[in-house]
Amino acid sequence: MFQNRIKTLLTERQPDHFLWTALKQGDRRAFAELYERYYRTLYNYGHKLLPDAVLVEDAIQDLFVDLWRIQQNLSDAESVKFYLFRSLRRKIHRLATKENRFLSVDNSSIQLPGDTTPEFQLTDQEHEQQLTQQLAQALKQLPERQLEVVTLRFYENFKISEIAAIMGITDKSVRNTLHKAMTHLRENARYLAPFLGLLWLLLRTHGL
Known part of the structure; x- marks a missing residue:
């Protein structure tokens, strides 16, 4: 019953916490909606930290792969945006370190x-x-x-x-x-x- 309620709610644009809860229940549509909702803003932030489109895109992909892989073990997120930004920064930092790159803010x-x-x-x-x-x-x-x-x-x-x-x-x-x-x-x-x-x-x- 709970999953049916979540699926019904997903027919309209819902707050992040609804999508997060649905993701934790294994709902693919919620996962896809979060990706679509945050990809661009995550990319813009990531590109400011590391002006390398390939590495930033790899970091975002890794982040969402991890979200789906550990969906059932995800904790409640008071702010989904905060969780994603913090996680992406860590991903980019690891990738930059692996590639011997330095984080910087692209101010262009x-x-x-x-x-x-x-x-x-x-x-x-x-x-x-x-x-x-x-x-x-x-x-x-x-x-x-x-x-x-x-x-x-x-x-x-x-x-x-x-x-x-x-x-x-x-x-x-x-x-x-x-x-x-x-x-x-x-x-x-x-x-x-x-x-x-x-x-x-x-x-x-x-x-x-």
């Missing part, structure tokens, strides 16, 4: 969140677009670890504790890195002060 594809994001709306649309482009350029100048933390926090909306777990560092290190990133942007892109103020306000709002 940095883009800001959509203009419709409330935190980034300014009164003058043309001025906002200009600031958006300038901030994107400024972000490319950040050190790799700072850029990764900013990417996970602002682009993927992970919490501080989740970023720490994904990167294998402490909460304090994440906060310090975010602070250094903001300081770096303030010092090296003073013309962005109004925009950075909104980012800083967002950090404080979330207790960072």
Whole structure:
């Protein structure tokens, strides 16, 4: 009866935890839906860590093969996205080590969140677009670890504790890195002060 209920729920787009539960029950459609739902965002994140399409794709494939292989032993995931990001980073790290490669953040594809994001709306649309482009350029100048933390926090909306777990560092290190990133942007892109103020306000709002 439980499996029938899950299959019925899968006929519509369902929250991640429904798919995760169905996957643990061996539902292939749930597995396929999770793959389709997260492949692109996982690839984008992985490619920032290691700009090698083949290795990143191999890491994603290995990750999902493992998910299906150990489906019955999977623990409950409060955040499926967090689980997948953390697992992918570990996979890529292992593959990079095996290939004698180093993880880095590919900042050539940095883009800001959509203009419709409330935190980034300014009164003058043309001025906002200009600031958006300038901030994107400024972000490319950040050190790799700072850029990764900013990417996970602002682009993927992970919490501080989740970023720490994904990167294998402490909460304090994440906060310090975010602070250094903001300081770096303030010092090296003073013309962005109004925009950075909104980012800083967002950090404080979330207790960072």
